[in-house]
Amino acid sequence: MLCVAAAGAILALAADRFTLEWTHSVTRTQWEESWVAGPEGLHPVEARIAGPGAGMEIPDGAWRVPGGWRYRVQVPPQKLVVLASSGATPSGWRVCAAGQCHDLALAADAPVRMWWGARCA
Template sequence: MTLCVAGMALAVSTFTLDWQHSVARTTWWERWEVTAEGLAPVEARITGLGAGMEPPPEARREADGWHWSPRVPPQREVVLSTSGATGGGWRLCADGACFDLPETGRPLVLSACD
């Protein structure tokens, strides 16, 4: 499968996304699969609590934060906000390489593509 984002096409079957809350400095991390149905969230984790970063009731506490499996069907697109005001944006990792996605002030769209 191929993941399309910010003008890039990556031949990957899984990837991770993470970002850090601008005030609380809490990290939000997600693992996704690229499928024929779209992008499927598999696992999520936050390192601590912060405004708008509360874990769902089914999350379990582990040494490195709260973990859960999102109950969301595959998404045709995933839209990431980029305000340009947080001092850091989204990081995407796949196949051992990581990319800092640009903070353009416009949404970034991720999708499964051919």
């Protein structure tokens, strides 16, 4: 089960695949990552971006697609993913799984935490 803790609440999603979306704080371009979740952790596998942003360049091996770039993410599975906020973005994080999307609360002093677990409590 994908567990997401944000703004004092815990969201439990019965899904092993999800996307994570956000808007870059400086360039205001859309970023989206596809993830796989399981007992080994959360693993980003592919990303789609409209273009580079300050501190976030298009990686080597990326290929051009209509509206931007795609690339394979080369990061091992993570037991815990912490999503911070600069407070400069127009919107927060969005998690989509099993055909439903959830906008996560955005607070500079309260990061979003995600993990895989049998129970989220």
